[in-house]
Amino acid sequence: xxxxxxxxxxxxxxxxxxxxxxxxxxxxxxxxxxxxxxxxxxxxxxxxxxxxxxxxxxxxxxxxxxxxxxxxxxxxxxxxxxxxxxxxxxxxxxxxxxxxxxxxxxxxxxxxxxxxxxxxxxxxxxxxxxxxxxxxxxxxxxxxxxxxxxxxxxxxxxxxxxxxxxxxxxxxxxxxxxxxxxxxxxxxxxxxxxxxxxxxxxxxxxxxxxxxxxxxxxxxxxxxxxxxxxxxxxxxxxxxxxxxxxxxxxxxxxxxxxxxxxxxxxxxxxxxxxxxxxxxxxxxxxxxxxxxxxxxxxxxxxxxxxxxxxxxxxxxxxxxxx
Numbered sequence: 406x407x408x409x410x411x412x413x414x415x416x417x418x419x420x421x422x423x424x425x426x427x428x429x430x431x432x433x434x435x436x437x438x439x440x441x442x443x444x445x446x447x448x449x450x451x452x453x454x455x456x457x458x459x460x461x462x463x464x465x466x467x468x469x470x471x472x473x474x475x476x477x478x479x480x481x482x483x484x485x486x487x488x489x490x491x492x493x494x495x496x497x498x499x500x501x502x503x504x505x506x507x508x509x510x511x512x513x514x515x516x517x518x519x520x521x522x523x524x525x526x527x528x529x530x531x532x533x534x535x536x537x538x539x540x541x542x543x544x545x546x547x548x549x550x551x552x553x554x555x556x557x558x559x560x561x562x563x564x565x566x567x568x569x570x571x572x573x574x575x576x577x578x579x580x581x582x583x584x585x586x587x588x589x590x591x592x593x594x595x596x597x598x599x600x601x602x603x604x605x606x607x608x609x610x611x612x613x614x615x616x617x618x619x620x621x622x623x624x625x626x627x628x629x630x631x632x633x634x635x636x637x638x639x640x641x642x643x644x645x646x647x648x649x650x651x652x653x654x655x656x657x658x659x660x661x662x663x664x665x666x667x668x669x670x671x672x673x674x675x676x677x678x679x680x681x682x683x684x685x686x687x688x689x690x691x692x693x694x695x696x697x698x699x700x701x702x703x704x705x706x707x708x709x710x711x712x713x714x715x716x717x718x719x720x721x722x723x724x725x726x727x
Contacts, residue, residue, distance in 0.1 A: 418444040423476030436462040438637035449614040451628035459637040501574040505586040507566035511558040518554030543572040564595035643720040653727035
């Protein structure tokens, strides 16, 4: 019998000092580096950062798709990392994933009804009649007709395919859904429809989201809290309103400055463009990973790695000079 850790009762998911590394022909690639995060029941935590920063790898490590190098992934206090595949199965029901590519994530040889029914069969939801009823219920929930069950993925538009992916993720009644850039491959008008659907489902079902995105406009609409990632590390975590109004890390500020606006707010300082290129993940700089591009960097930043420390209620930042 697994012993639950002294994690806060409000935490559905607790990631503790999680790292993921890959051995490649070029050397060791540190994709995720000592990440600690929590997600509460019914909460949407957004994970943002540039492409290649490790966001998707973190999501896949939580799912067990890629093995962590170290650290813990705790679901309601139970660490999933050391569990064998058979012991992990009951917990896989509770954590599902919506993938970025709404076509590549669906089996083109299966009918939509079978795609949605697969997790129900795996988790022994019931007999064929119960599974059929659940599939029709899910199609209705995501705004698709019952007739869609008999069709194939190529017969649908991108937005409709993503609705199928959402239905499949919802099928076993998960507590947490990892949304890996779920709207980035869609047209802007379709993005709005999918985001509204996700928000409605969260309110109706009480499901939690770990919402991975590089689009801060999307994050501002959906998230309760935001975690900012740079080169595998979390550099800032804050409630949505605090992060957008008072970003503490220079990298967060640079991301916000890069968001196009029709007019500049009078109270906003002049944008500070980020200089230089992102360092190679195969040869990370000493000290703060952002120091080579940071306009505020000092000598201490080049020799020490800042820890994530609280600067206000619910607001933490990994910076010596926030």
